[in-house]
Amino acid sequence: MTVESVKTAFEKGEIKAYKLEEALFAELKDWESACRKAAEIRAEFIEKKLKVKISGIRSAYISTSDSKKMTSGIEQKIGGAIIPMGFAGPAKIDGEYAKGEFYIPAATNEAALIAGMNRGIACLNRAGGVKTKITRDCMTRAPVIEFASEKEAGEAVKEIKEKGKIYGEMKKAAEEGATVSKMLDIQVFESGRHVWLRHVFFTGDSMGMNSVTKYTAASVKKFLELIGGKGIGAKLIALSGNMCVDKKANLINIQLGRGKTVELKASVPAAVLKEIYGIAPAAVEKVNLIKNVEGSKLAGTNIGGYNSNAANAVAALFAATGQDLAQVVESSSCMVECKDAGKALEFSITLFCLEVGTIGGGMGFGTAREALEMLGCAGPGKKPGENAKKLAEIIAAAVAAQEINLICTLAREFELADSHISLARGKK
Known part of the structure; x- marks a missing residue:
C-alpha cells in the first residue's frame, strides 16, 4: 500500500482511526513521520465529515510519539489545543528543594489571574518571601x-x-x-x-x-x-477501588497523603499590607475565617476547600507544565490560615495532596518541557524525587500568592468586581 491508498482505505472505513499510525509506518518506515501523517489524515477527515475548518487545531500539532516504544502519546490525534501563557514573579522561595527567585509560567484564559498572582508575589516578596517544606511524598493505588x-x-x-x-x-x-x-x-x-x-x-x-x-x-x-x-x-x-483516591474530592488523601503534602508560611508586616492593599492584618484574618472556614462549612466544600481559589493557580501551573489536568480536583485541596499578630499577618497554606511530576506523561514534550525548564526542574533530579518536590514547592508559592491577594482584595469590599471589569473588559 502507498500513503494515499492508506488514506483511501481509512476514508472507506477499512482501516480504523487508531490503526492509522501502524498502517502508515509500514510505508514510511519512520514512526514520527507516520504519527504526524496520521494526525493530518484524521484532521482532514473531520473537516470533510463535519464541514468545518480546524486549521488552528491542526497547526498546533505537538509531537508526543516515542519511536523506541512505538507509541503515539495519545490516541487518534488531530493536532493540539492552545492556552495563552504568561508568567508571574519572580517569587522568592526558601524551600527544602526550591531556593531562590522563580519566574512562574501560568497557562490560563482568565483575565486578572496572573495580575493577581503578581500582586500577591509582590506582597510576599516584601515580607521576605515564603518558606516551604514537603512533609509527605507518595503515590497510591487501592x-x-x-x-x-x-x-x-x-x-x-x-x-x-x-x-x-x-x-x-x-x-x-x-x-x-x-x-x-x-x-x-x-x-x-x-x-x-x-x-x-x-x-x-x-x-x-x-x-x-x-x-x-x-x-x-x-x-x-x-x-x-x-x-x-x-x-x-x-x-x-x-484494581482501583476508589480508596486511592484519584481525580475526586476526598478526605483520605488529606489524612494519609497522595502526591506531595506541601506546607508554606510567611510573615507579612502590617506596614506591607497597608502599603499594598490599604488594610490591616485583622481584616485579612476576618475574611479568611468567615469566607474560607464558615462559608466553606455551610457550602459543604470543607473537604479540602478551606481556601479562596487554590484551584486557579494549580490549574494554571498544571496546564503550563504538562501535569494531569483531571488531578486538579484533589491537588487543589488546600487549607489557608491567617492570624493577626498585631504588627504582622502570620500567613500559611497547606496543600495536602499535590500530584505532580517532572518526568513521564506530557512533561517531556513541547511547551510543557520548556515551562519546566523555566523553573529549573525539567526531567529527573540529581537525586530521585528532587525535581518533582521542587515543582511542588513552586506551585505552593503560586497558590499562596493567589490566596493572599484574593483574600486581601475581598477585604477591600468591591475591589474584586472593579479589578475584573478593568482587566477583563478594558473598562476603567
Missing part, C-alpha cells in the same frame, strides 16, 4: 478484593497488617523490575467481605500513577497466589 466470607477476609489481611511474610512477598513482587519506585506501605480497609489494599509507593520524579498501577497489580497477584495456597477464596473486583 485495589478492592472480595472474599468468600468476612472471616477469611480477616485471616487473609492479618499478615499484611502485621507486616509479616505475606506483606514481604507482596513488597518483593511489587518492586521487581522497578528502578526508582519503592513500596512504602499497604494500608488495609475492610468492609464485610470486601477489602481495600491501599498500596503506597515512592515514585521519584514521576507523578507515578501509571507505574504504581503496574506494581500494585504484581503485588495483588502474589497476594492472591499466597492466600489461594492456604485455601482462602478471593477475587479481585477492581
Whole structure:
C-alpha cells in the first residue's frame, strides 16, 4: 500500500482511526513521520465529515510519539489545543528543594489571574518571601478484593497488617523490575467481605500513577497466589477501588497523603499590607475565617476547600507544565490560615495532596518541557524525587500568592468586581 491508498482505505472505513499510525509506518518506515501523517489524515477527515475548518487545531500539532516504544502519546490525534501563557514573579522561595527567585509560567484564559498572582508575589516578596517544606511524598493505588466470607477476609489481611511474610512477598513482587519506585506501605480497609489494599509507593520524579498501577497489580497477584495456597477464596473486583483516591474530592488523601503534602508560611508586616492593599492584618484574618472556614462549612466544600481559589493557580501551573489536568480536583485541596499578630499577618497554606511530576506523561514534550525548564526542574533530579518536590514547592508559592491577594482584595469590599471589569473588559 502507498500513503494515499492508506488514506483511501481509512476514508472507506477499512482501516480504523487508531490503526492509522501502524498502517502508515509500514510505508514510511519512520514512526514520527507516520504519527504526524496520521494526525493530518484524521484532521482532514473531520473537516470533510463535519464541514468545518480546524486549521488552528491542526497547526498546533505537538509531537508526543516515542519511536523506541512505538507509541503515539495519545490516541487518534488531530493536532493540539492552545492556552495563552504568561508568567508571574519572580517569587522568592526558601524551600527544602526550591531556593531562590522563580519566574512562574501560568497557562490560563482568565483575565486578572496572573495580575493577581503578581500582586500577591509582590506582597510576599516584601515580607521576605515564603518558606516551604514537603512533609509527605507518595503515590497510591487501592485495589478492592472480595472474599468468600468476612472471616477469611480477616485471616487473609492479618499478615499484611502485621507486616509479616505475606506483606514481604507482596513488597518483593511489587518492586521487581522497578528502578526508582519503592513500596512504602499497604494500608488495609475492610468492609464485610470486601477489602481495600491501599498500596503506597515512592515514585521519584514521576507523578507515578501509571507505574504504581503496574506494581500494585504484581503485588495483588502474589497476594492472591499466597492466600489461594492456604485455601482462602478471593477475587479481585477492581484494581482501583476508589480508596486511592484519584481525580475526586476526598478526605483520605488529606489524612494519609497522595502526591506531595506541601506546607508554606510567611510573615507579612502590617506596614506591607497597608502599603499594598490599604488594610490591616485583622481584616485579612476576618475574611479568611468567615469566607474560607464558615462559608466553606455551610457550602459543604470543607473537604479540602478551606481556601479562596487554590484551584486557579494549580490549574494554571498544571496546564503550563504538562501535569494531569483531571488531578486538579484533589491537588487543589488546600487549607489557608491567617492570624493577626498585631504588627504582622502570620500567613500559611497547606496543600495536602499535590500530584505532580517532572518526568513521564506530557512533561517531556513541547511547551510543557520548556515551562519546566523555566523553573529549573525539567526531567529527573540529581537525586530521585528532587525535581518533582521542587515543582511542588513552586506551585505552593503560586497558590499562596493567589490566596493572599484574593483574600486581601475581598477585604477591600468591591475591589474584586472593579479589578475584573478593568482587566477583563478594558473598562476603567
